[in-house]
Amino acid sequence: MLTFKQIHELPEFAGCADYIVPVGGEQAQQMANTPLSFFAQIGWSPEAMAYGFGRLQEICAQGKRVYYPLYEGKDLEKEPALRERFLIHFPVEKKTGFVVTCSGGAYIGAASMIEGYPSCKEINDLGYHAFTVNYRAGVNAKAPNPIEDLAVAVRYILDHAEELNVDPENYAVAGFSAGGHLAGCFGTEALGWKKYSLPKPAAVILAYPVITMQQYTHEDSRKNFLQEKAGDIAMQKKYSVEEQVTDSYPPTYVWQCERDNTVPVENTQLLIQVFEQYHVPHVYRTFDSEWHGWGCGKGTLAEGWVKEAIHFWEKYRQKA
Structure with a gap:
């Protein structure tokens, strides 16, 4: 699965990536290279997270x-x-x-x-x-x-x-x-x-x-x-x-x-x-x-x- 940094760099998110998936700041920087799959260890669903990002990627790709x-x-x-x-x-x-x-x-x-x-x-x-x-x-x-x-x-x-x-x-x-x-x-x-x-x-x-x-x-x-x-x-x-x-x-x-x-x-x-x-x-x-x-x-x-x-x-x- 992609890391937060890779999601941040998706071309569809150009201009709004800092708001959709921030990788600045001390805490965010620590997590920037963390893949979504990591979160399964603490009970969160990587699939659901990818699901949400995917919808935003789709919306942005439409120029909205x-x-x-x-x-x-x-x-x-x-x-x-x-x-x-x-x-x-x-x-x-x-x-x-x-x-x-x-x-x-x-x-x-x-x-x-x-x-x-x-x-x-x-x-x-x-x-x-x-x-x-x-x-x-x-x-x-x-x-x-x-x-x-x-x-x-x-x-x-x-x-x-x-x-x-x-x-x-x-x-x-x-x-x-x-x-x-x-x-x-x-x-x-x-x-x-x-x-x-x-x-x-x-x-x-x-x-x-x-x-x-x-x-x-x-x-x-x-x-x-x-x-x-x-x-x-x-x-x-x-x-x-x-x-x-x-x-x-x-x-x-x-x-x-x-x-x-x-x-x-x-x-x-x-x-x-x-x-x-x-x-x-x-x-x-x-x-x-x-x-x-x-x-x-x-x-x-x-x-x-x-x-x-x-x-x-x-x-x-x-x-x-």
């Missing part, structure tokens, strides 16, 4: 634009880190609905190559536009920056609906792991869509998400997202999705492995409990495994979950 920066002008002068916030668009031919995906990575980074790209490919196969958003992470992940980036991304898509050939009505947001916390927060009125004066998503889709910042949290996600406030009880509660759910929360599809070895399964259980309390429409799936980070699920017990989640969204798109 995939990279869209989220910030410009004075925003960049004030905060240079915003220069690296962007959308990658997986388009389809027809004008139809869209899903914005937020990959995980403990708010250290966004694992789009592992989670976002392969899932966007599957969403394309089901007939819909898909986007993956590169939100602020690492030292720049301090709350509420990533939520703000997701809101800016959704606003950008809605404002450029004609250019992007998308139907702006009844979109969905999806998230994986820490990106699931981000998408979950966006589903709340207090932290997400309503706060940023955006239309409510027709559905939220969550794969093995971080939900709480309290007892059963994923420690690295909390540390990176709340930073110096990580031990602040009020901040933990404010940014725990289960504490902000109301009866207006969007219908939600959520899944996780029963013995997830990274994010405690109590995260999804807390969310389901509050969904039942507020009668939020939902589907909750679990799989008999200890793995985390399955992405689109290709070759795993979770294979097919993307299709199931999109059908769930379609049901509520029609009702909205």
Whole structure:
């Protein structure tokens, strides 16, 4: 299988390779010569990663634009880190609905190559536009920056609906792991869509998400997202999705492995409990495994979950 550096050098990616598959920076440079096959050792699917890159290669070969920066002008002068916030668009031919995906990575980074790209490919196969958003992470992940980036991304898509050939009505947001916390927060009125004066998503889709910042949290996600406030009880509660759910929360599809070895399964259980309390429409799936980070699920017990989640969204798109 190709290495990241070889993928970066594909002629189809000329002009946008630094965004699609970065090989700069200390961590990326260390991985530049790593073949995709290596990731099978840690439970990720090289085939799924190749699947996502292959779809992007196909789109770029058709001369279509995939990279869209989220910030410009004075925003960049004030905060240079915003220069690296962007959308990658997986388009389809027809004008139809869209899903914005937020990959995980403990708010250290966004694992789009592992989670976002392969899932966007599957969403394309089901007939819909898909986007993956590169939100602020690492030292720049301090709350509420990533939520703000997701809101800016959704606003950008809605404002450029004609250019992007998308139907702006009844979109969905999806998230994986820490990106699931981000998408979950966006589903709340207090932290997400309503706060940023955006239309409510027709559905939220969550794969093995971080939900709480309290007892059963994923420690690295909390540390990176709340930073110096990580031990602040009020901040933990404010940014725990289960504490902000109301009866207006969007219908939600959520899944996780029963013995997830990274994010405690109590995260999804807390969310389901509050969904039942507020009668939020939902589907909750679990799989008999200890793995985390399955992405689109290709070759795993979770294979097919993307299709199931999109059908769930379609049901509520029609009702909205």
